[in-house]
Amino acid sequence: MSNALSADDAPQPPKVLTTPLEISSNLRQLQDSHDPLIITFHERSQRFQSYLIKVDRDTASINLDEMVPRDGERFLLAGEPFKVEGFHEGVRIAWECNGTLDIVDRDGDRFYTGELPTEVVYHQRRNAFRAALKLTDLVNVELGGEKLKAPINGKLLDISATGCKLRFEGDITDRLQLGQVYDRLIAPPLFGNQPTSVELRYLHFEEKLNITFAGLRFHNISGQAARNVERFVYQLQREARRFDKDDM
Numbered sequence: 001m002s003n004a005l006s007a008d009d010a011p012q013p014p015k016v017l018t019t020p021l022e023i024s025s026n027l028r029q030l031q032d033s034h035d036p037l038i039i040t041f042h043e044r045s046q047r048f049q050s051y052l053i054k055v056d057r058d059t060a061s062i063n064l065d066e067m068v069p070r071d072g073e074r075f076l077l078a079g080e081p082f083k084v085e086g087f088h089e090g091v092r093i094a095w096e097c098n099g100t101l102d103i104v105d106r107d108g109d110r111f112y113t114g115e116l117p118t119e120v121v122y123h124q125r126r127n128a129f130r131a132a133l134k135l136t137d138l139v140n141v142e143l144g145g146e147k148l149k150a151p152i153n154g155k156l157l158d159i160s161a162t163g164c165k166l167r168f169e170g171d172i173t174d175r176l177q178l179g180q181v182y183d184r185l186i187a188p189p190l191f192g193n194q195p196t197s198v199e200l201r202y203l204h205f206e207e208k209l210n211i212t213f214a215g216l217r218f219h220n221i222s223g224q225a226a227r228n229v230e231r232f233v234y235q236l237q238r239e240a241r242r243f244d245k246d247d248m
């Protein structure tokens with residue numbers, strides 16, 4: 001059986017960046033794109049969200065925005081080591097923080113400042129092809145389950161074999177909890193009428209657009225549902241390549 005993906009889409013091994021120039025330039029991409037970060041303290045399952053708000057190569061320092069939820073600060077104050085993980089255009093950028101971060105309150109803004117990482121993992125995740133849907137072809141989805149008082153209707157923005165990105169009208173960040181597993185994601189073109197469980201990996205309200213973006217990882221997905229997703233992604237991939245050829 002031939003591989004549906006070309007050699008360009010084959011898994012790429014992760015690289016470890018060690019020079020301040022490489023590290024700061026890649027972290028600055030996360031900052032400039034306002035890509036959400038997931039913070040995980042060692043030996044703790046709960047995840048916290050933050051953003052990079054400053055990367056300074058001259059002083060070898062970074063500033064992270066206030067964590068959501070904020071109770072993660074107690075682990076920070078206790079000096080517990082943690083991992084920071086972000087995604088920029090399909091690239092995973094992650095690093096370990098074993099030092100301390102100082103909590104700063106300044107002019108009503110709360111953030112954390114610490115040293116620039118000395119090692120950053122850079123991993124091109126081409127093996128889980130992320131297929132961007134054209135705005136005209138957005139798929140309707142419904143997120144619900146026991147953890148929500150009422151289902152939330154949204155649109156599918158992009159998808160890979162391991163997860164998807166959704167958009168919702170308005171600010172719904174107070175209704176969702178980072179790290180929570182929701183047991184009813186319904187997207188008929190993907191799963192038929194069978195709901196699938198998903199874990200919320202990031203959440204961001206874009207005030208200018210009045211849209212909430214949510215990143216979800218499939219949780220204990222069934223074999224049939226996984227095959228449906230792979231088939232859907234492959235169809236989108238073929239369409240995207242045909243679209244690219246038409247534009248050449």
